[in-house]
Amino acid sequence: MSAAGYDAIVIGGGLHGLSVALHLARRRKRVIVLERRYAGRHSSGINAGGVRRLGRDIREIALSVIAMEMWHSIESLVGDDCGFVAGGQVKVAESDADMAKLARREAEVRALGYDHEELVDQAELRRIVPAIAEHCVGALVSRTDGAADPYRTTTAFRRAAVAAGAEIREDDGVTGLERANDLWQVTCASGTIEAPAVVNCAGAWATRIAAMVGETIPCGVKASMMIVTERMPTFVEPTVGATSRSLSFKQTAAGTVVIGGGHQGRCDVAAERSVVDFGNLAHAARIATELFPVMRGVRIVRTWCGIEARTADEIPFIGPSAVAPGLFHSFGYSGHGFQLAPAAGAALAGLIATGSTNLPIAPFGVTRTSAAAVR
Amino acid sequence: MFARPHSDTPHLTITVDGQPVGAREGDSVAAALLAAGVVAMRSTPVSQSKRGPYCMMGVCFDCLMIIDGVPSRQACMVSVRDGMRIERQRGPRPLEVDTEDSP
Amino acid sequence: MSAERIATDVPARADIVVIGGGPAGLAAATEAARRGAAVVLLDEQPALGGQVYRAVEANRARGKTLDADYAEGGRLVDAFRASGALAIHEASVWLVEPDGTVGFSRAGAATLMKAERVIVATGAVERAMPIPGWTLPGVMTVGAAQILLKTAGLVPQGRVWIAGSGPLLRLYAVQALAAGGQLAGIIDTTPPGNRRAALRHMGGAMGALGELRKGLAWTQAIRQAGVPWITGAHDLRAEADDDGALGTISFTADGARRSEPADTLLLHNGVVPNVQITRALDIEHDWNQTQRAFRPRCDAWGSTSVPAVMIAGDGAGIVGAAASAIAGRLAALESLRALGRLDQAARDDAAAPLRRALARALAIRPFLDALFAPSPEYLVPAGETIVCRCEEVTASALRQAVSLGCLGPNQLKSFTRCGMGPCQGRICGLTVAEVIASARGASVADVGYYRLRFPIKPLTLGELAAVHAPADPTAPR
Numbered sequence: 001m002s003a004a005g006y007d008a009i010v011i012g013g014g015l016h017g018l019s020v021a022l023h024l025a026r027r028r029k030r031v032i033v034l035e036r037r038y039a040g041r042h043s044s045g046i047n048a049g050g051v052r053r054l055g056r057d058i059r060e061i062a063l064s065v066i067a068m069e070m071w072h073s074i075e076s077l078v079g080d081d082c083g084f085v086a087g088g089q090v091k092v093a094e095s096d097a098d099m100a101k102l103a104r105r106e107a108e109v110r111a112l113g114y115d116h117e118e119l120v121d122q123a124e125l126r127r128i129v130p131a132i133a134e135h136c137v138g139a140l141v142s143r144t145d146g147a148a149d150p151y152r153t154t155t156a157f158r159r160a161a162v163a164a165g166a167e168i169r170e171d172d173g174v175t176g177l178e179r180a181n182d183l184w185q186v187t188c189a190s191g192t193i194e195a196p197a198v199v200n201c202a203g204a205w206a207t208r209i210a211a212m213v214g215e216t217i218p219c220g221v222k223a224s225m226m227i228v229t230e231r232m233p234t235f236v237e238p239t240v241g242a243t244s245r246s247l248s249f250k251q252t253a254a255g256t257v258v259i260g261g262g263h264q265g266r267c268d269v270a271a272e273r274s275v276v277d278f279g280n281l282a283h284a285a286r287i288a289t290e291l292f293p294v295m296r297g298v299r300i301v302r303t304w305c306g307i308e309a310r311t312a313d314e315i316p317f318i319g320p321s322a323v324a325p326g327l328f329h330s331f332g333y334s335g336h337g338f339q340l341a342p343a344a345g346a347a348l349a350g351l352i353a354t355g356s357t358n359l360p361i362a363p364f365g366v367t368r369t370s371a372a373a374v375r
Numbered sequence: 376m377f378a379r380p381h382s383d384t385p386h387l388t389i390t391v392d393g394q395p396v397g398a399r400e401g402d403s404v405a406a407a408l409l410a411a412g413v414v415a416m417r418s419t420p421v422s423q424s425k426r427g428p429y430c431m432m433g434v435c436f437d438c439l440m441i442i443d444g445v446p447s448r449q450a451c452m453v454s455v456r457d458g459m460r461i462e463r464q465r466g467p468r469p470l471e472v473d474t475e476d477s478p
Numbered sequence: 479m480s481a482e483r484i485a486t487d488v489p490a491r492a493d494i495v496v497i498g499g500g501p502a503g504l505a506a507a508t509e510a511a512r513r514g515a516a517v518v519l520l521d522e523q524p525a526l527g528g529q530v531y532r533a534v535e536a537n538r539a540r541g542k543t544l545d546a547d548y549a550e551g552g553r554l555v556d557a558f559r560a561s562g563a564l565a566i567h568e569a570s571v572w573l574v575e576p577d578g579t580v581g582f583s584r585a586g587a588a589t590l591m592k593a594e595r596v597i598v599a600t601g602a603v604e605r606a607m608p609i610p611g612w613t614l615p616g617v618m619t620v621g622a623a624q625i626l627l628k629t630a631g632l633v634p635q636g637r638v639w640i641a642g643s644g645p646l647l648r649l650y651a652v653q654a655l656a657a658g659g660q661l662a663g664i665i666d667t668t669p670p671g672n673r674r675a676a677l678r679h680m681g682g683a684m685g686a687l688g689e690l691r692k693g694l695a696w697t698q699a700i701r702q703a704g705v706p707w708i709t710g711a712h713d714l715r716a717e718a719d720d721d722g723a724l725g726t727i728s729f730t731a732d733g734a735r736r737s738e739p740a741d742t743l744l745l746h747n748g749v750v751p752n753v754q755i756t757r758a759l760d761i762e763h764d765w766n767q768t769q770r771a772f773r774p775r776c777d778a779w780g781s782t783s784v785p786a787v788m789i790a791g792d793g794a795g796i797v798g799a800a801a802s803a804i805a806g807r808l809a810a811l812e813s814l815r816a817l818g819r820l821d822q823a824a825r826d827d828a829a830a831p832l833r834r835a836l837a838r839a840l841a842i843r844p845f846l847d848a849l850f851a852p853s854p855e856y857l858v859p860a861g862e863t864i865v866c867r868c869e870e871v872t873a874s875a876l877r878q879a880v881s882l883g884c885l886g887p888n889q890l891k892s893f894t895r896c897g898m899g900p901c902q903g904r905i906c907g908l909t910v911a912e913v914i915a916s917a918r919g920a921s922v923a924d925v926g927y928y929r930l931r932f933p934i935k936p937l938t939l940g941e942l943a944a945v946h947a948p949a950d951p952t953a954p955r
Contacts (some may be wrong), residue, residue, distance in 0.1 A: 038885060038889055040892065045892050046892075116409070125620075131470075132614070147907075150455075151893075155892075155893075170883075173821050223416055227939070229939070230467075230468060230900055230936065231467040231468070232467050232468060232469075232470050233467050235470050240761055242843065252623035254895070255420060260560060266818075273760065275760070275931075276931055276932060277577070278581065278932070278942075280944065282942050282943060282944075282945040285939045285940075285942040286943035288939060289940055289943045289944075295939050296470065296938065296939060296940030296943070297445060297446070297938050297939075297940060298409075298468075298470075298938060299447050299936035299937065299938050299939075300901055300933055300936055300938070300939060300942060301898070301902065301938055302898060302931070303931050303933065304931060305931070337401050348551075376634070376635050376636040376637075376638065376741050376742055377623075377626055377632040377633065377634060377635060377742070378632065378633055378634075378635035378659075379630065379631050379633075380630055380631070380633060380657070380658045381631065383540060384629055387688055399535060401533075401629065401630070402629070402630045403629065403630070406625075406626050406629060406630035406632060406764040409552065409626060409632065410895070411637055412696075413643060414615040414616050414720070414723055415615040415721075415723055416615070418616070419870065421869060421870040422870055423615075424613065424722060424870075425721075425722040425723060426613060426615060426721070427614075427615030427618070428618060429613075429617070429618055429619060430604065430618075430619055430621065430865070431605070431618065431619075431622035431623075431625040432603075432621065432622070432691060432903065433570075434603050434604075434904045434905065435867065435901055435905050436868065436899070436901040436936075437613075437867060437903070439900070445586075451622075451625075452523075452568075453572075454524055455554065458496060
């Protein structure tokens with residue numbers, strides 16, 4: 001018996017879970033989000049906040065383009081601007097070889113019918129990013145990409161979901177999942193609740209949820225580190241990355257610079273703990289200071305590290321379970337799921353509410369990778 | 376205010392925003408400035424309100440100054456040297472630095 | 479070796495690295511080095527002694543001993559210098575890895591050193607005393623003023639007020655007056671009920687009669703100097719002059735509001751363990767309700783859940799300078815045992831007299847803890863009082879975040895930026911926990927503390943970039 005009468009149960013109170021809940025609630029579905037700790041505890045609340053189409057896996061571009069349209073009117077979706085600023089995204093070429101690589105990429109994306117990626121020369125790069133190192137020869141840019149404030153975004157989605165009628169229960173972890181009489185029975189710390197649909201948005205812990213119904217989904221984890229500096233006057237507008245090296249470099253509204261790029265810390269998934277790896281962090285600092293020499297004397301105020309799921313081919317799983325009817329997955333965003341959240345949530349809500357979606361999630365099926373491919 | 380009734384340590388001269396200020400060997404920059412009656416040493420990046428040393432032991436980061444061209448140094452943790460150039464740090468630290476990091 | 483080696487070339491390895499050159503660190507390093515270990519002591523200050531014995535050698539050379547307790551610091555430093563341990567000054571430690579790797583910066587350059595054992599002896603910090611206006615230039619801590627006295631011979635002059643509670647407040651007043659300083663008055667915020675609570679511990683404290691007499695003598699000296707002493711004061715505020723620096727203080731005493739001109743206000747609200755390293759190492763911390771502070775969990779030797787890391791002194795819970803020195807020696811003995819330099823029986827033999835001395839040194843602690851238990855008014859600030867000095871986050875902003883569902887200090891960072899500035903939560907950490915606990919009606923133990931991560935000092939990107947990185951750093955693990 002479904003006492004509370006839910007239509008769907010979302011497992012995981014990260015940005016993706018909250019987005020699914022928001023879109024389901026807007027479709028007048030009765031939805032509850034179960035969050036083991038608190039909403040935005042892991043990589044949703046702490047990430048670089050990149051809102052980026054630039055450089056995405058070809059299979060992700062269609063969904064990313066739709067998500068970007070949603071970001072440009074994010075306030076109408078969630079009632080808050082989420083700190084989103086369309087300052088652009090820039091991928092810098094440090095050599096002629098880099099430049100050739102970026103030129104091929106631009107051509108490939110244009111051939112698919114997208115024109116958001118644009119190759120620029122050294123003079124234009126300097127105009128957009130005056131502090132860039134002299135050796136940089138050009139860049140691929142996406143001028144209307146940008147960045148948002150991750151925790152503010154997560155909070156805005158949460159509030160909007162609640163305002164639309166979704167229920168969010170924190171400090172309530174899922175321990176069991178069983179199907180009986182076309183209903184899912186979800187056992188959590190506070191008891192058992194039922195609904196015909198369950199959405200697995202449990203991030204680095206999502207494979208454990210899948211395993212509860214006997215579904216094995218090969219997926220690893222990652223713990224990307226970030227460095228945050230002291231506040232400085234505004235000197236860089238876009239988010240800057242590199243072509244042959246891992247970097248994400250962004251100045252926030254507060255004036256701090258957030259430096260990331262997928263440099264890995266060490267994590268203990270079971271203990272939900274991650275620690276900074278100083279060798280890797282030093283490498284991140286070296287790349288940042290080589291691309292922005294002006295940063296050498298700037299002080300590090302904080303570092304952090306967020307745990308999330310990483311698939312073998314670095315694109316997410318979004319769609320129905322391969323083995324269990326009424327179970328849907330949305331995880332494995334591999335360090336770049338923030339931007340996709342508005343669209344992925346809409347796609348899943350459509351799938352659950354109507355059985356189908358027009359949104360381009362076909363590339364993200366859960367059976368596409370094999371266990372052997374997982375890194 | 377603070378005063379220094381007796382001192383047998385050598386006299387040095389430092390500058391604060393270009394103005395010469397006397398100091399004694401062994402002083403931290405913050406102590407030398409307080410002895411000279413300079414209490415406000417920076418303004419905050421958040422509200423531009425004035426701040427001075429609070430803890431004098433490297434904990435509070437409220438005495439951040441530009442010392443010999445290097446921003447965000449804790450004035451309570453740096454010993455004075457004759458001729459040292461001290462500047463108040465106003466708001467967020469400046470991006471450009473003119474010594475040490477640019478050999 | 480009779481003289482301290484000058485640290486020009488820093489060794490890459492050591493048997494034991496001691497962090498902190500106060501009584502616990504000096505004694506730990508001395509004990510270990512005397513017994514043959516290669517010991518490196520890293521200290522952030524330009525001279526040995528920690529805060530309690532700050533600049534002790536320089537003052538001794540000038541014939542300024544302050545008092546007998548301070549002179550004890552000179553003996554600790556002498557013993558250290560005779561021990562063969564190496565001291566590296568002006569070294570800011572920003573990393574301690576569970577394997578004993580210690581990262582520190584010195585003169586703008588970062589270095590990694592590998593130790594078999596690390597003894598964390600980073601002592602205490604003053605508990606924040608958030609009152610309206612406490613961020614104004616001219617408002618400092620009593621500890622800060624004492625450092626000015628010890629390091630630069632500066633004494634208070636003009637309209638200098640002292641406010642708060644705790645032994646240091648009295649000690650500083652006595653030292654400052656003896657050095658020729660002037661004080662406008664002392665505003666004692668010790669809750670009147672503390673005295674009664676402390677009397678219950680009088681029996682235990684009788685073992686430390688000397689300490690009790692010392693406290694009484696301090697009080698008497700201050701009264702004899704004619705310094706106004708205002709007790710039972712409430713609602714203390716600091717107000718700005720036209721220049722944005724301290725101009726006036728006001729408070730309520732004997733039912734009346736008083737306003738006094740002031741150019742310096744020295745605050746003191748007791749001391750608490752400095753937990754930056756132990757928190758960043760993810761060592762479990764326990765709430766001590768009596769001392770109203772978290773302390774890292776460790777055994778009677780100072781061993782923690784991280785086998786290579788030990789804690790000694792006030793950093794493991796406030797015990798004072800004498801007990802800290804003994805704790806340092808105990809940690810050294812256990813480190814030597816763990817390194818195979820000392821068998822267990824020898825360790826225990828050496829420790830037995832130290833444990834007896836430790837018990838004596840701790841006899842007065844329950845009495846002091848009860849007598850100077852902080853006033854709730856200054857643990858949980860009201861209204862628009864700034865809690866996080868760096869990011870300028872007020873108590874009311876914290877309460878608002880709690881009303882929006884924020885449960886703990888880490889969420890609070892995202893809600894308000896509280897604790898995200900350069901001091902890395904050092905000043906506001908406990909106040910934040912107290913404010914959340916009070917707003918939620920929860921215990922501080924349940925609310926918890928900031929999750930801290932290394933680096934615990936703001937080294938530059940350039941310094942970090944120069945630290946050796948592995949060959950394939952972006953590879954997943």
